[in-house]
Amino acid sequence: MNYNAPHRHAVIELSQSAVVHNLKVIKENTHAKEIMAVLKANAFSHGLPEMASLSITAGATRFGMAMLDEALILRDLGYIQPIDVLGLTDPRYARLAAERNITLAFSTKESIKAAAEQLAGTGLTLKVSLPVDTGLNRIGFKSREDLVAAIQEVSAQDTLIFQSMWTHFATADTPNVDYVDFQISEWQRLTHDLPVEPNEKHFANTGIATWYPEKINTDIVRLGIGLFGINGSVPIMSMPFELIPALSLKAKVVNSKPLKKGDAVGYGAEYHAPNDGYLITIPIGHSDGYPFNGSGMRALVADGQIGHIVGGVAMDQSMIFVTNPVAVGTTVTLIGRVGDQSITMQDLAEHTQSSIVALMNDFAPRLQRIIVS
Numbered sequence: 001m002n003y004n005a006p007h008r009h010a011v012i013e014l015s016q017s018a019v020v021h022n023l024k025v026i027k028e029n030t031h032a033k034e035i036m037a038v039l040k041a042n043a044f045s046h047g048l049p050e051m052a053s054l055s056i057t058a059g060a061t062r063f064g065m066a067m068l069d070e071a072l073i074l075r076d077l078g079y080i081q082p083i084d085v086l087g088l089t090d091p092r093y094a095r096l097a098a099e100r101n102i103t104l105a106f107s108t109k110e111s112i113k114a115a116a117e118q119l120a121g122t123g124l125t126l127k128v129s130l131p132v133d134t135g136l137n138r139i140g141f142k143s144r145e146d147l148v149a150a151i152q153e154v155s156a157q158d159t160l161i162f163q164s165m166w167t168h169f170a171t172a173d174t175p176n177v178d179y180v181d182f183q184i185s186e187w188q189r190l191t192h193d194l195p196v197e198p199n200e201k202h203f204a205n206t207g208i209a210t211w212y213p214e215k216i217n218t219d220i221v222r223l224g225i226g227l228f229g230i231n232g233s234v235p236i237m238s239m240p241f242e243l244i245p246a247l248s249l250k251a252k253v254v255n256s257k258p259l260k261k262g263d264a265v266g267y268g269a270e271y272h273a274p275n276d277g278y279l280i281t282i283p284i285g286h287s288d289g290y291p292f293n294g295s296g297m298r299a300l301v302a303d304g305q306i307g308h309i310v311g312g313v314a315m316d317q318s319m320i321f322v323t324n325p326v327a328v329g330t331t332v333t334l335i336g337r338v339g340d341q342s343i344t345m346q347d348l349a350e351h352t353q354s355s356i357v358a359l360m361n362d363f364a365p366r367l368q369r370i371i372v373s
């Protein structure tokens with residue numbers, strides 16, 4: 001089912017120049033040879049087809065996805081670049097992954113064996129990656145003995161290719177340098193002098209690529225949030241370079257009318273106009289991913305006015321109080337830049353006291369995605 005709504009004037013605009021810029025500055029900061037665009041969860045809700053296209057245009061050479069199903073969508077879209085599934089996959093799908101040339105991660109010797117069994121007699125080969133758990137304690141090998149046994153198992157199977165070994169950092173976007181160092185020492189302890197080396201190793205997410213690029217090899221950067229131009233650090237750390245948000249959220253006014261001082265607006269009739277003015281309605285609500293508690297947020301009207309969301313954000317519509325009349329069809333920007341004014345996802349996260357990553361992951365499929373220059 002395609003839940004896109006192209007007949008409504010409510011859009012996410014994705015800026016090509018922003019994505020090109022973000023990838024370029026990360027590449028320069030790390031001297032990376034390759035950027036893996038991590039486009040999991042519908043490209044952090046930005047829209048997978050659009051972000052895949054923008055990433056390749058910007059110079060990414062490969063993709064990272066959370067699960068096999070997401071990788072299959074990219075293949076169905078026609079992308080032939082390497083794709084890493086970064087989560088664990090049931091080995092019963094090894095054949096499907098091999099057929100579509102998708103790299104799967106395994107974290108036990110048993111699952112590797114089971115994957116090889118699925119491939120026996122098919123003539124197919126599967127690229128295997130082995131995540132190493134150096135301290136995130138999420139997935140991966142935690143013991144050197146298990147890792148060596150797994151590597152031997154992969155090497156013994158002629159249907160499997162030992163493609164990569166990698167780890168993921170817990171504090172890369174925090175000031176906790178000690179824990180970064182601890183994970184690096186764990187990596188060295190677990191992976192020194194292995195019987196067989198993989199074709200490649202990768203370590204860096206946006207955080208490592210931004211704040212700790214000199215700490216560990218960053219030939220391949222698994223670039224997620226930074227590609228979208230968002231500083232996701234908690235607490236917010238200053239960037240050594242500028243990122244540009246790729247996403248703007250815009251809608252066109254569908255209703256416009258004068259409002260008298262004291263008039264109530266929205267469900268519950270709790271908001272009352274503080275003075276005479278105008279009320280405009282836009283077709284974006286909390287089921288589009290705009291925050292439920294977004295009342296009070298600024299909205300940038302194309303005529304230069306700065307309005308405010310009032311009366312609560314409804315499911316599909318929101319109302320904005322402005323001083324001067326606004327014509328139906330006028331564009332309103334909820335996230336993005338108009339002239340010298342801007343509203344960032346960080347502004348929205350602060351106003352609604354939520355996390356910027358949660359906010360950016362909330363944009364609904366029904367918002368139309370448009371690529372702009």
Ligand SMILES: *Cc1c(COP(=O)(O)O)cnc(C)c1O
Binds near residue numbers: 204
């Ligand atoms: C999500 C993810 C990334 C991307 O991380 P960002 O911090 O968004 O750049 C990289 N590697 C793995 C294993 C991931 O799960």
